[in-house]
Amino acid sequence: MRDYTIFIPEYIAAGWAVLVVAVELFFPRVRRDGLAYLTALGALVWGISALFFIGKTPQSFQGLIESDNFTTYFRLLAAGIVAAVSIMSASYMSGRTKATGEYYGLLLIAGCATVYMAAATELITAYIALELLSFCLYILVGYLKRDARSSEAALKYILLGAFSSAMFLYGMSLLYGLTGSTSYDGISAGLAARGDGTDVGVVVAFVLILAGVGFKVSAAPFHMWAPDAYEGAPMPITAFLSTLSKAAGFALILRLFSVAFVVDAAEWRWAFALLAAVTMTAGNLIAIQQSNLKRLVAYSSVGQVGYMLITIAAIGYGDQTVGLNATSGLLVHLIGYVVSTLALFAALTAYYNKTGKDTVEGLRGLAETQPFLALVITVSLFSFAGLPFFAGFATKLFLFQGATTDELLWLVGLAVLNSFISLYYYLMVVRQMYLFDPVAGMTRFKISPVMWVLSAGLMLGVLFIGIYPGPAFKAAENAAKPLFQQAEAAGAARAP
Amino acid sequence: MTFDEGQGYIVLATLVAPLLAALIILFIPSGQKMAIRYVAAFFAAVMLGLSIYIFVAYQVDGGQIQMTLKWVWVENTAFLGKDGITLHLAVDGISAPMALLTGIVAFAGTITSWKLNYRPKDFFILYFTLLAGVYGTFFSFDLFFFFFFYELAVMPLYLLIGVWGSTRKEYGALKLTMMLVGGSVLIWIGIFAVFHEANLGTFDMQRLFAAGSDGTLSPTFQKIFFPMICIGCGVLAALWPFHTWSPDGHMSAPTAVSMVHAGVLMKLGAFGIIRLGIQLMPVGAEFWMPGLMVLGVIGALYGATAALTQRDFKLISGYSSVSHMGYVLMGLATMNQIGITGAVLQMFSHGVMTALVFLLIGALYDQAHTRDLKDFGGITKVMPVWVVFYTIAGLANVGLPGLSGFTAEFHIFVGTFQAYPVFGALAIVAAALAAGYMLRMFAIVFFGPFNIRWKDLKDLSPLETMAGGLLIASIVLMGVWWAPFTDRIGQTVAAIPGVIG
Numbered sequence: 001m002r003d004y005t006i007f008i009p010e011y012i013a014a015g016w017a018v019l020v021v022a023v024e025l026f027f028p029r030v031r032r033d034g035l036a037y038l039t040a041l042g043a044l045v046w047g048i049s050a051l052f053f054i055g056k057t058p059q060s061f062q063g064l065i066e067s068d069n070f071t072t073y074f075r076l077l078a079a080g081i082v083a084a085v086s087i088m089s090a091s092y093m094s095g096r097t098k099a100t101g102e103y104y105g106l107l108l109i110a111g112c113a114t115v116y117m118a119a120a121t122e123l124i125t126a127y128i129a130l131e132l133l134s135f136c137l138y139i140l141v142g143y144l145k146r147d148a149r150s151s152e153a154a155l156k157y158i159l160l161g162a163f164s165s166a167m168f169l170y171g172m173s174l175l176y177g178l179t180g181s182t183s184y185d186g187i188s189a190g191l192a193a194r195g196d197g198t199d200v201g202v203v204v205a206f207v208l209i210l211a212g213v214g215f216k217v218s219a220a221p222f223h224m225w226a227p228d229a230y231e232g233a234p235m236p237i238t239a240f241l242s243t244l245s246k247a248a249g250f251a252l253i254l255r256l257f258s259v260a261f262v263v264d265a266a267e268w269r270w271a272f273a274l275l276a277a278v279t280m281t282a283g284n285l286i287a288i289q290q291s292n293l294k295r296l297v298a299y300s301s302v303g304q305v306g307y308m309l310i311t312i313a314a315i316g317y318g319d320q321t322v323g324l325n326a327t328s329g330l331l332v333h334l335i336g337y338v339v340s341t342l343a344l345f346a347a348l349t350a351y352y353n354k355t356g357k358d359t360v361e362g363l364r365g366l367a368e369t370q371p372f373l374a375l376v377i378t379v380s381l382f383s384f385a386g387l388p389f390f391a392g393f394a395t396k397l398f399l400f401q402g403a404t405t406d407e408l409l410w411l412v413g414l415a416v417l418n419s420f421i422s423l424y425y426y427l428m429v430v431r432q433m434y435l436f437d438p439v440a441g442m443t444r445f446k447i448s449p450v451m452w453v454l455s456a457g458l459m460l461g462v463l464f465i466g467i468y469p470g471p472a473f474k475a476a477e478n479a480a481k482p483l484f485q486q487a488e489a490a491g492a493a494r495a496p
Numbered sequence: 497m498t499f500d501e502g503q504g505y506i507v508l509a510t511l512v513a514p515l516l517a518a519l520i521i522l523f524i525p526s527g528q529k530m531a532i533r534y535v536a537a538f539f540a541a542v543m544l545g546l547s548i549y550i551f552v553a554y555q556v557d558g559g560q561i562q563m564t565l566k567w568v569w570v571e572n573t574a575f576l577g578k579d580g581i582t583l584h585l586a587v588d589g590i591s592a593p594m595a596l597l598t599g600i601v602a603f604a605g606t607i608t609s610w611k612l613n614y615r616p617k618d619f620f621i622l623y624f625t626l627l628a629g630v631y632g633t634f635f636s637f638d639l640f641f642f643f644f645f646y647e648l649a650v651m652p653l654y655l656l657i658g659v660w661g662s663t664r665k666e667y668g669a670l671k672l673t674m675m676l677v678g679g680s681v682l683i684w685i686g687i688f689a690v691f692h693e694a695n696l697g698t699f700d701m702q703r704l705f706a707a708g709s710d711g712t713l714s715p716t717f718q719k720i721f722f723p724m725i726c727i728g729c730g731v732l733a734a735l736w737p738f739h740t741w742s743p744d745g746h747m748s749a750p751t752a753v754s755m756v757h758a759g760v761l762m763k764l765g766a767f768g769i770i771r772l773g774i775q776l777m778p779v780g781a782e783f784w785m786p787g788l789m790v791l792g793v794i795g796a797l798y799g800a801t802a803a804l805t806q807r808d809f810k811l812i813s814g815y816s817s818v819s820h821m822g823y824v825l826m827g828l829a830t831m832n833q834i835g836i837t838g839a840v841l842q843m844f845s846h847g848v849m850t851a852l853v854f855l856l857i858g859a860l861y862d863q864a865h866t867r868d869l870k871d872f873g874g875i876t877k878v879m880p881v882w883v884v885f886y887t888i889a890g891l892a893n894v895g896l897p898g899l900s901g902f903t904a905e906f907h908i909f910v911g912t913f914q915a916y917p918v919f920g921a922l923a924i925v926a927a928a929l930a931a932g933y934m935l936r937m938f939a940i941v942f943f944g945p946f947n948i949r950w951k952d953l954k955d956l957s958p959l960e961t962m963a964g965g966l967l968i969a970s971i972v973l974m975g976v977w978w979a980p981f982t983d984r985i986g987q988t989v990a991a992i993p994g995v996i997g
Contacts, residue, residue, distance in 0.1 A: 328574035367618075387651050388629075388644040397640070402575055404692045413685045420681045424674060427654060435658045435666060470570040477574045 006059050006067035009049040009075055010112045016042030017108035024101030032094035039086040039104040043111065047079030058482055063183050066121045066255075066482075073331065073479035074118035074251045077338060078111040081244045084342045087454050088349050089236040095353070096144055096234070103143055107240070110136035114244055118251035121259070123172045123182040126252055130168070130216065133248055134161050137241065141233040153232025160215065160225040168212025174205035184260035191264045198267065206261065206268040210275070213256075217249035219275050219309060220282035223302045227290075230298035235352050238294050239345030242301045243338045250308060250334065258315050258323055258483045269316025272309055273411055280306025280418045288425045293348060293358050296425065297341075300384060303422055304337055307399060307415050314403035322405055324477070324484040329395075329402025331476035336383065336395030336465050343458035344380035347373045350451035360429055365438025370445055374433045376455045381426040383462050386419050391465035398473060503553065504565025507585045510546040510595065511631045513539050514602075514624040521624070526617040533610055536620045540606035543627070547599025554592040556983045560991055561586045561637070561702070569640075577697025584637040584700060589988030590770060590840055591634040593981055594763060597847045598634065600970055601759040602627050604963035605752035608855050611862070611957075612660070612750070619660055622652035623752065630760050634767065639687055639699040646683070646768065649761060650676045650732070653745075653753070660750040662861070663810075668748025675741040679731030679765075683772065686725040690776065693717050701771070708776045709993040715779045722780025725772045726788060733765025734821040735788075736795035743802075743814035751858025754810070758817050759851035763843040766824045770836075774828065778994035782831060786916075789829035793919050793926075795822030800929035804936065809857045809867040812933060813850060816893060819926060820846040826923060827908040832996040833989050835911020838904055840985045845892065845900035845974060852889040852967040856882060859960050863953050869937060874946030878953045883942050885956070885964045890934040892971050895927055900974035907982075 020039055023030060050072055058068035086107055093100050113136060116129035138161065142154025176182055178201055179190025194202070211222060218226040230238045261268060283302030290296040311330035315323040351366070351373055352358055366374040383390035386397075396419065400412045465472050517539035524532050554562055564586040571580045587595065605623070612619060625648065632645025650673070657669035691699065693714070694707040707713050731738045742762075746754050769788075774781045799819030806812045820842065827839025859882065860875075861867050876883045892899035895906075905927060913920035956964065974981060989995055 325575040382651070388647045393644065393647070398574070401688055401691060404688045409689065409692070412688055416681050416684050416688075420674075420677055423677055427670065427673065430654070431658065431666070431670075434655055468569070470573070473570055473573045480574075 013046040013108045013112050017105035021101040021105045032100050033090035036086045036090035040083045043079045043083035050075035064122045064125045065119045068482040069479045070482050071119040075115050078114040082107050082111040085236050085240045106136045114248035117248045121184045140237045149232040153229045157229045164212050164215030167208045171205045171208030187260040220279040227295045227298040231294045235349045265316035272313040276309035284418045284421045310403045317407045318405050320484045325402040327480035328477040329399040332473045333395040333399040336391035339461045340380040340383040346455040347376040350447040363432045364436050366433040369438050376459050385423040385426045389466050391462045394469035503563035507563050513543050514628040518621045518624040521620050540603045544599040544603040547595045551592050551596040561588050563587045581640045585635040589984040593844050594634045597844050598760050601851045605755040607959050607963045609752040626652045637701045656753045657749045661748040665748040668744040672741040672745035679728045682724045682728030718777040718780030719783050722777045729765045729768030734818045739818045746814035747810045754854035755851040759847040785829045792822045792825030793922050796926040800926045803933040807869045813853050830911040830915040836989045837985045838907025842904035845904040848967045848970045849892045856886050869940045872941045873944040876942050879955045881955045894931045898975045900971045903978045
């Protein structure tokens with residue numbers, strides 16, 4: 001029997017997207033920021049409807065879509081990101097463009113695509129979800145079409161994105177040829193039946209798929225699009241790119257590699273370890289030289305992706321229990337990273353709305369002119385750097401500890417060293433805000449109450465996860481369990 | 497007196513008081529400078545009172561770890577087993593005097609900052625956050641929280657020095673922060689390795705200590721990772737050759753931060769070596785201690801020699817701190833009871849003494865705006881109290897009997913002679929050099945021809961006299977009656993596996 005109820009949250013989200021577009025169509029004089037809050041409300045309803053799925057028995061739709069805790073986790077994450085980004089966009093977009101209905105609609109659709117990247121258990125479905133997300137993002141990046149930088153960013157993003165999709169697709173077709181199936185379980189069985197020897201076809205297929213998804217999460221050396229797209233995109237979309245698109249990429253990678261490809265881990269795990277090492281080092285070293293805030297965040301997020309990729313390597317090197325631990329660490333780090341990034345961009349957007357500056361130098365003297373924003377920016381940057389009290393401290397510790405295996409201790413050491421390098425360029429931003437006086441003519445200014453509440457709320461989130469990480473970690477573990485059912489069975493056998 | 501759960505809440509209160517102070521000050525409008533100062537002084541006094549209580553209430557024959565408070569924080573999730581992460585606060589014979597030291601120095605630093613007029617709100621928020629980190633590190637018996645608080649103590653320094661500092665403050669602040677966090681990187685990697693190797697699913701330090709001595713952490717493992725932890729913590733303890741942040745940082749830091757930093761924070765490094773090095777990896781410690789001894793002696797000699805040639809007051813104190821922390825490391829490296837006890841005594845002694853020195857330098861610099869020795873002369877005429885205080889601090893520094901420095905250095909030298917006689921002799925050379933740089937400074941600044949430029953200098957204010965008096969009282973107390981300290985420290989040190997009686 002086909003059970004369509006597992007799609008209810010996305011019916012709501014997609015329906016709401018249509019509603020937002022329709023509202024603008026039929027009431028052209030509607031306040032632009034009203035649409036933003038309508039979208040945020042939709043995301044909220046979507047998130048609440050997702051709550052009903054927590055802890056339910058996993059349900060599969062025709063072997064294509066799996067609704068389990070892992071899916072629910074990304075549903076909640078996506079709903080939260082969409083809500084925060086749409087509130088962030090309210091004043092930013094209404095000052096810059098007249099038609100915003102599609103913009104907000106696309107935010108919701110991109111959220112749905114993320115959920116299906118997490119839920120897909122079949123390659124074609126996963127690919128469609130991936131493309132749905134990519135197309136939403138292409139349009140959103142170039143949404144300010146009168147702004148040359150925005151259009152340029154969108155063009156670069158589309159060209160490179162299409163190229164990477166092609167690689168992903170080629171890898172998929174090779175894999176179908178080798179295993180005769182496109183479903184994750186079928187691939188797993190096919191790979192298991194193949195025997196132990198190294199097969200060039202398999203390795204090429206894995207590398208192509210890795211390059212495709214590596215592009216989506218902007219892992220070095222496939223990160224070239226990220227700084228340009230981040231810089232040109234509207235500020236809230238930069239936040240969207242660095243949170244939702246990365247979360248979606250990791251959702252896809254996690255299920256694909258831990259369910260379908262794990263049996264042949266020996267063929268791809270070294271590649272992920274290498275990719276992680278290159279990504280974190282390149283991201284952090286290049287970030288030091290950046291003078292534009294968005295580019296700085298772009299490279300810093302490349303560095304963060306490097307840390308997260310360690311997990312995938314750990315899934316390959318360890319057994320099911322290690323995989324479960326590492327994935328729990330990754331998922332909890334993802335929350336910490338997302339909340340910190342959103343807090344950072346909420347503050348930067350509020351600042352940009354007032355001053356139009358997006359360079360590191362532009363923040364000069366912010367501690368005098370707007371101490372609250374300076375505090376939020378400092379908190380989120382220190383959270384990235386992994387300093388205590390802030391989310392990054394606890395979540396990074398869980399991420400690295402979860403991935404610590406005998407084979408990967410060197411990689412964890414490199415990651416810790418990298419997070420030390422990253423502190424340098426975060427301090428350079430903090431230095432501008434706190435150590436220097438504002439440039440002449442800058443006086444104290446106020447920010448809108450909505451942005452104040454949003455920034456303060458997200459900052460409290462960063463502090464909460466940093467001080468009491470238990471609940472987030474527990475949620476992450478529950479979300480990771482469906483991917484590692486053997487580990488769960490082993491754990492159940494151990495427990496009295 | 498019986499020890500129950502209630503005592504644990506005293507420890508918790510000591511840790512929460514600075515956080516609460518920071519939180520309350522956060523909500524006071526920045527214009528209300530007096531209110532901010534009163535709140536700060538009130539909480540500093542509370543912290544001092546609680547610290548004294550903890551020191552006095554710690555019972556010498558009442559068991560190793562007292563006043564325990566355990567709150568489960570995260571458990572049974574992923575790689576964490578039962579009591580995976582607990583807020584495990586307790587006091588042992590080493591952390592009791594350290595808590596007392598923190599209370600004294602923090603109080604003195606707070607009232608010295610009374611006249612600070614530039615953004616006092618932000619200053620006190622960061623200052624109290626730092627103190628919470630210091631207390632937390634001393635009280636934590638959970639590796640997660642130990643590292644949490646250790647980092648918390650280092651984090652605010654960048655802004656404290658960068659915003660409120662003096663000479664080359666940006667350079668000093670950045671150098672100090674990057675070097676200290678670089679040390680933390682090594683500790684962090686060490687923690688991952690220890691957790692993974694012990695494989696107990698817990699960060700609880702008591703269980704990990706047991707794992708360290710019963711062989712769960714294999715000897716090979718301990719030998720590989722002890723130097724990592726030791727250097728990581730050693731950076732903060734000004735271990736030569738990783739001490740270079742110390743003179744620059746101290747030179748740039750504002751008075752109260754210098755006091756807390758040299759007085760307490762550097763002790764966190766040595767404390768980390770005791771906790772994460774000697775207690776957690778006794779086999780590794782035993783293997784590597786001769787190396788630490790060499791570096792400690794070099795630090796002691798090098799710091800004293802460098803201090804001999806400096807002209808800036810703060811640089812002299814900075815290098816003298818390197819020298820004295822060298823003694824601490826030597827004491828730890830002896831691995832015998834009297835040496836390690838001496839090291840902890842020296843941590844306390846150097847803490848109060850250095851805090852006093854930086855307080856006095858700050859009081860002078862605020863009026864004179866120079867710290868060059870050669871600019872001064874005959875200061876005794878205008879600042880008699882200042883000179884008396886400085887003399888006491890200086891003599892404690894040299895190790896005059898009757899003052900705290902003597903007590904501490906005596907223990908260390910005896911311990912060193914027992915373990916490594918040659919290094920014991922070298923340590924005494926360093927003590928002689930200390931007399932050299934102190935007397936040189938006395939001669940130039942206190943006596944000599946009076947420079948008429950300084951005829952308007954004022955002596956210490958009543959608040960500064962009070963803060964200085966408190967520190968001097970501690971110096972004298974420890975100099976004449978050290979039994980309360982040695983009893984507490986000795987009984988904990990004796991219980992560490994691998995320490996010779």
